[in-house]
Amino acid sequence: VKERGLVTQVAFVSAVLAAALVTAFTVLLLAIFQLRESSAKARHAQQVIALANNVQTLVVDLETGLRGYLITKNERQLEPFYDAKQAYPKQLKQLDRLVADEPKQRPLVASIRQATNDYVNTYGPDLAEFLRRNPTLARAVIKTQTSGKRVTEIREMFKRFVSAEQAIAAERDESARRNADRAIGLAGAGAALALLLVFLFAVYIARQIVRPIRQTAAAAGDLAAGDLLSRVEIAGRGEVRALGESFNQMAASLERTQGHLEEQNRRLRESEHAKTELINTVSHELRTPLASILGFADVLLRRTELGGDERRFLDLIRAESQRLATLLNDLLDVQRIEQGQIDLVRRWIDLNELVETQVALYSAQSERHTVDARVPSDPTPVYADPGRLAQVIGNLLSNAIKYSPEGGAVVAEVTPAADFARVEVTDDGVGIQPEHQSRIFTKFFRGEAARFGIGGTGLGLALARQMIAAHGGRIGFVSDQGVGSTFWIEIPAAEGAEVADITERRSQRAGERP
Amino acid sequence: MNKFELQPPSHATAPERPVRAPPWPRPIVVVCEDEPALRELVRVSLGEDAYTFLEAADGDEALTLLRTYTADVLILDLMLPRRTGLEVLAELREEPRTAAVATVVLTAQPDYADRARELGADRVISKPFLPDDLAAAVREVLEAER
Numbered sequence: 046v047k048e049r050g051l052v053t054q055v056a057f058v059s060a061v062l063a064a065a066l067v068t069a070f071t072v073l074l075l076a077i078f079q080l081r082e083s084s085a086k087a088r089h090a091q092q093v094i095a096l097a098n099n100v101q102t103l104v105v106d107l108e109t110g111l112r113g114y115l116i117t118k119n120e121r122q123l124e125p126f127y128d129a130k131q132a133y134p135k136q137l138k139q140l141d142r143l144v145a146d147e148p149k150q151r152p153l154v155a156s157i158r159q160a161t162n163d164y165v166n167t168y169g170p171d172l173a174e175f176l177r178r179n180p181t182l183a184r185a186v187i188k189t190q191t192s193g194k195r196v197t198e199i200r201e202m203f204k205r206f207v208s209a210e211q212a213i214a215a216e217r218d219e220s221a222r223r224n225a226d227r228a229i230g231l232a233g234a235g236a237a238l239a240l241l242l243v244f245l246f247a248v249y250i251a252r253q254i255v256r257p258i259r260q261t262a263a264a265a266g267d268l269a270a271g272d273l274l275s276r277v278e279i280a281g282r283g284e285v286r287a288l289g290e291s292f293n294q295m296a297a298s299l300e301r302t303q304g305h306l307e308e309q310n311r312r313l314r315e316s317e318h319a320k321t322e323l324i325n326t327v328s329h330e331l332r333t334p335l336a337s338i339l340g341f342a343d344v345l346l347r348r349t350e351l352g353g354d355e356r357r358f359l360d361l362i363r364a365e366s367q368r369l370a371t372l373l374n375d376l377l378d379v380q381r382i383e384q385g386q387i388d389l390v391r392r393w394i395d396l397n398e399l400v401e402t403q404v405a406l407y408s409a410q411s412e413r414h415t416v417d418a419r420v421p422s423d424p425t426p427v428y429a430d431p432g433r434l435a436q437v438i439g440n441l442l443s444n445a446i447k448y449s450p451e452g453g454a455v456v457a458e459v460t461p462a463a464d465f466a467r468v469e470v471t472d473d474g475v476g477i478q479p480e481h482q483s484r485i486f487t488k489f490f491r492g493e494a495a496r497f498g499i500g501g502t503g504l505g506l507a508l509a510r511q512m513i514a515a516h517g518g519r520i521g522f523v524s525d526q527g528v529g530s531t532f533w534i535e536i537p538a539a540e541g542a543e544v545a546d547i548t549e550r551r552s553q554r555a556g557e558r559p
Numbered sequence: 560m561n562k563f564e565l566q567p568p569s570h571a572t573a574p575e576r577p578v579r580a581p582p583w584p585r586p587i588v589v590v591c592e593d594e595p596a597l598r599e600l601v602r603v604s605l606g607e608d609a610y611t612f613l614e615a616a617d618g619d620e621a622l623t624l625l626r627t628y629t630a631d632v633l634i635l636d637l638m639l640p641r642r643t644g645l646e647v648l649a650e651l652r653e654e655p656r657t658a659a660v661a662t663v664v665l666t667a668q669p670d671y672a673d674r675a676r677e678l679g680a681d682r683v684i685s686k687p688f689l690p691d692d693l694a695a696a697v698r699e700v701l702e703a704e705r
Contacts, residue, residue: 325670328667328668329638329667329668330667332667332685332687333594333597333667333686335686336597336600336667336688337594337596337600339688340597340600340604340689341600341603343689344600344604366687367687370687374669
């Protein structure tokens, strides 16, 4: 069964909640409308009663006016009669309209109208005229209370009408009150239902979404902290469930990968260890026979009367043995540096002296090259391992000579600067091909040296770079193919507290001079 | 016998070599090296006639020689069968009779140079070496002893 998505679920639950709320409000609104209608009807009945009382007053006015006239014979006393006579039909009509929806009251209104009309027609202006002419008879009429009886009857009708209307009003009041109670009840129930739904919705969100996500977040935190066994309990639905499952898969995958990596790492370490062992063993095993070859060749060269070829061959044997020894040393150095085992024995030295010594050594190597040192007149103190630095500068000089096969000028120049000292070794040899320039510090990379018949191991510059880096310095070069190369190194000149020391040594040296 | 020893010593090609002749006794050098060719090279390098050589092919032989004779110099290889040169060095330093002997260590493993110095080696020379360098080292330690 395909799980519905989280968005769909939340939308669905929200829709249910909204529908429930709308229903509750609709019911409440209906109840309120009903209540208002009941109130309006109750008010309507009160209006009817008020109007009925009004009409009744008019009828009483008819009678009062007539009686007043009969007693006083003053025609002005008839004014209320005429006023009332004019007003009542309109008011009765209005009353009839008001009770249009009350079938029991309408006939009563009709009766009242009939009786009142009769009264007015019987005792109206004609009676006044009659009274003027026959006062005695008229008084008799009054005495017999004929008109009074009529009015009393009308008033009786009004009494019945009003009491019926009052009953209706009471009933409508009661109905309005019932409706109000019901509206209040419904509103309360609706509000309670809405609250319940909101609460249920919150519980749903917390259970299905918040709790699983919080657990996943905590597990992710553990995982990030390195606990690769961290897993979550699968809970919730849809995307939340998928999140938990994916998290567990990811954690399991990480754990597996970590395992693989550790295994691989272990193998690499083993293989690295084996390599180190091999290099150490080979180097050692080669050194003992090499010691015999070099040593005896040297002894022979010193002792024996040799022919030209024999001497040359022995020279070759000795030179090649020494080269082999250098190669073995370089190999061991590279390995030691790569394993961080190189220990620099640093002290304050004069870079000028060191460069001059190396230049003297290498200038003796080739008759076709001039090797010169350009150094400042003041000492150039650097804090360095003299043996290692000599090795590096010797390597640069040796390269400069090797890569100028036609001979030429090699210059080693020392330039002191504020916080470092610089040595530049410049030749006018073959230069370095542009496409090889990025790789010349790479171990065993020799470019086209082999093609030119230039010897070497491809370890010199790699070693030089690592030695200079170990000193906290920099190494670099500029080269134009066919024009020559300049290799430079920069060694930090002084650091912190040792500056004072060097100043002292400088003044001492200055003092030693004649 | 080695054929080189048949030839007369050529002082012309090794001018710095000290000429030691009676009545002074020649210094005694114990050569501890498992490789016979290298033992011979040591002898030839130092000059067969300048020293009295006592040869040992392993550490035990060397210790026996040192206990028996009052040697002036021990030339000690580090990679020896059974016990290493470093062990021999440590052991001879503990015995009063052998503790004072000047020692020149020959090693094919530059890594052990520092350890050898800590154990009291006076000079450490790495293999391969030039005969003159070894001869100079032996002369220096002898002069320092005197």
